[in-house]
Amino acid sequence: MTRKPLRFLACIAAIATAGHAETPKERTVAAIEAAGCSIDDTNVNEVLDGLGLSDAAFRAIGQELVAEGRADVSQTGTFRLTTPACTATGEVQTARAIAAIEAAGCIVDRSNINEILDGLGLADDEFRVIGEALIAEGRAQVSDAGAFQLTTPNCN
Known part of the structure; x- marks a missing residue:
């Protein structure tokens, strides 16, 4: 009898955890903020390696952030976040x-x-x-x- 309530609680915890998991975009924003709010040739590999995203997925997230006004790209190609933390x-x-x-x-x-x-x-x-x-x-x-x-x- 004690196993059923424990299993039920474990299922509820798993569902709640999945519902609150960070999205790849949120993880990307956090990683870029931690890297000083900008990415260039000197740190892009370090940021990418820590995220576990493909180059294409990372690029797509970057484009979304720019389209949303949460980032910009300088003339020199530096990607900068414009989030409140930055x-x-x-x-x-x-x-x-x-x-x-x-x-x-x-x-x-x-x-x-x-x-x-x-x-x-x-x-x-x-x-x-x-x-x-x-x-x-x-x-x-x-x-x-x-x-x-x-x-x-x-x-x-």
């Missing part, structure tokens, strides 16, 4: 920009600007807004030579 007051983009500039030696100038922008998937205007905010906050400055220089703890 656009929340620009904090994610600013943090990514700071990390990229720190990795480039804390300075952005003519020799590395294109590489940094391509890696971030940012347009010039988007980067300018982030840079101006960092300067206003005292976390960056422009040198006499015109280079953008971070003044964050990792750059002092």
Whole structure:
């Protein structure tokens, strides 16, 4: 008699779990958000490997996200999510920009600007807004030579 109620509960749990399972699209969005909200040649394989999707399925989900206005593709081919988790007051983009500039030696100038922008998937205007905010906050400055220089703890 105790087996029947247990089996019934197990069936109900299995049905409830299947009903609440993430869809491939939800898993894809979560994986891209975890990868910094953008995908390019440097991280696409890592994101794809973790999802277990075919290239075609991954591409179809990407196209759906763009059509829904939840993502865009930059001129350099970088796929960027525009979900609330990725656009929340620009904090994610600013943090990514700071990390990229720190990795480039804390300075952005003519020799590395294109590489940094391509890696971030940012347009010039988007980067300018982030840079101006960092300067206003005292976390960056422009040198006499015109280079953008971070003044964050990792750059002092």
